[in-house]
Amino acid sequence: xxxxxxxxxxxxxxxxxxxxxxxxxxxxxxxxxxxxxxxxxxxxxxxxxxxxxxxxxxxxxxxxxxxxxxxxxxxxxxxxxxxxxxxxxxxxxxxxxxxxxxxxxxxxxxxxxxxxxxxxxxxxxxxxxxxxxxxxxxxxxxxxxxxxxxxxxxxxxxxxxxxxxxxxxxxxxxxxxxxxxxxxxxxxxxxxxxxxxxxxxxxxxxxxxxxxxxxxxxxxxxxxxxxxxxxxxxxxxxxxxxxxxxxxxxxxxxxxxxxxxxx
Amino acid sequence: xxxxxxxxxxxxxxxxxxxxxxxxxxxxxxxxxxxxxxxxxxxxxxxxxxxxxxxxxxxxxxxxxxxxxxxxxxxxxxxxxxxxxxxxxxxxxxxxxxxxxxxxxxxxxxxxxxxxxxxxxxxxxxxxxxxxxxxxxxxxxxxxxxxxxxxxxxxx
Numbered sequence: 001x002x003x004x005x006x007x008x009x010x011x012x013x014x015x016x017x018x019x020x021x022x023x024x025x026x027x028x029x030x031x032x033x034x035x036x037x038x039x040x041x042x043x044x045x046x047x048x049x050x051x052x053x054x055x056x057x058x059x060x061x062x063x064x065x066x067x068x069x070x071x072x073x074x075x076x077x078x079x080x081x082x083x084x085x086x087x088x089x090x091x092x093x094x095x096x097x098x099x100x101x102x103x104x105x106x107x108x109x110x111x112x113x114x115x116x117x118x119x120x121x122x123x124x125x126x127x128x129x130x131x132x133x134x135x136x137x138x139x140x141x142x143x144x145x146x147x148x149x150x151x152x153x154x155x156x157x158x159x160x161x162x163x164x165x166x167x168x169x170x171x172x173x174x175x176x177x178x179x180x181x182x183x184x185x186x187x188x189x190x191x192x193x194x195x196x197x198x199x200x201x202x203x204x205x206x207x208x209x210x211x212x213x214x215x216x217x218x219x220x221x222x223x224x225x226x227x228x229x230x231x232x233x234x235x236x237x238x239x240x241x242x243x244x245x246x247x248x249x250x251x252x253x254x255x256x257x258x259x260x261x262x263x
Numbered sequence: 264x265x266x267x268x269x270x271x272x273x274x275x276x277x278x279x280x281x282x283x284x285x286x287x288x289x290x291x292x293x294x295x296x297x298x299x300x301x302x303x304x305x306x307x308x309x310x311x312x313x314x315x316x317x318x319x320x321x322x323x324x325x326x327x328x329x330x331x332x333x334x335x336x337x338x339x340x341x342x343x344x345x346x347x348x349x350x351x352x353x354x355x356x357x358x359x360x361x362x363x364x365x366x367x368x369x370x371x372x373x374x375x376x377x378x379x380x381x382x383x384x385x386x387x388x389x390x391x392x393x394x395x396x397x398x399x400x401x402x403x404x405x406x407x408x409x410x411x412x413x414x415x416x417x418x419x
Binding site for chain 2: 036039040043044046047048050051054055057058122
């Protein structure tokens with residue numbers, strides 16, 4: 001008959017000690033778990049607060065990009081994109097695209113206007129690729145300059161570049177380097193650099209022509225056309241075939257072009 | 264495991280520093296970033312969300328990666344917490360900027376997306392490190408348990 005071995009006193013003491021150590025370990029583990037979770041919670045809360053502040057501050061910008069983006073020397077921001085967008089597309093004065101393209105788009109814009117910039121950098125490239133480059137649409141630019149002196153300075157240089165059939169290159173670069181409204185961003189130095197970034201453009205001739213009577217007359221003609229067309233804001237577009245043109249804003253332009261092309 | 268997490272986090276920081284450094288450089292040089300994949304870098308980099316209170320986001324990213332790296336190179340609980348906190352801020356703000364890219368600007372800056380992914384990875388790595396910072400108490404207790412035959416200490 002088997003006999004039950006009773007633990008001696010030392011074994012009982014060891015067992016009790018092991019049990020106590022395990023209890024202490026479990027308690028310590030629970031404390032550590034709580035501590036880690038509390039630390040993580042504090043870090044998450046702090047991070048969320050900082051992110052919220054960053055989001056609020058970043059969203060409160062003016063929506064314009066300071067001209068300081070283009071440094072005083074070195075390459076011009078966007079020069080490569082502008083060249084890639086317009087390379088090989090015919091330009092004649094104010095017009096971009098095949099002169100006999102069936103659909104005509106007349107744009108009224110101010111080079112200081114942030115909405116015009118958003119259109120130019122966000123919507124125009126797709127329109128150029130889809131309609132202008134294939135020869136379906138020709139675009140004309142009518143330069144308004146009502147926001148302030150920077151508008152006129154930039155408009156005169158763009159208009160003068162048009163006399164060398166490079167108006168659209170200067171427009172695109174001016175929008176890509178647009179500064180805060182009436183901050184004095186359109187300096188001669190900046191405009192000279194923008195013009196200098198246009199392949200094939202004679203910068204000296206541009207600056208010689210910008211204050212000419214011819215450029216002044218073109219700007220006045222743009223103002224008159226805007227008035228007679230009932231332009232109330234920029235950018236505004238006239239879209240259509242022949243003399244039948246319909247006024248639309250930037251949001252309605254793609255659909256209006258599509259409708260005119262498909263007619 | 265902790266060493267491997269730290270090494271992986273340091274590698275992410277190094278990559279992030281390179282990307283943010285490049286974007287900060289092109290910002291101050293006034294040139295366009297190389298953007299051959301998604302072609303939206305110029306638009307994103309010139310948007311209103313490219314700066315916070317006048318400070319370029321690229322520069323903030325550079326400082327953020329440098330701060331996380333510094334915290335990773337230092338021992339201690341405060342450094343662990345600082346690394347996780349900075350990485351979480353970076354990941355959260357990067358997520359917001361990515362949202363703006365996709366839904367507001369409709370343009371993707373591939374460098375920014377890679378940086379956002381790095382920040383998200385860093386957030387995971389540093390949070391896991393933070394949670395594992397305390398050595399498991401059970402093991403500590405076990406290690407302190409006297410070996411059989413050793414003189415008992417408890418009850419003295």
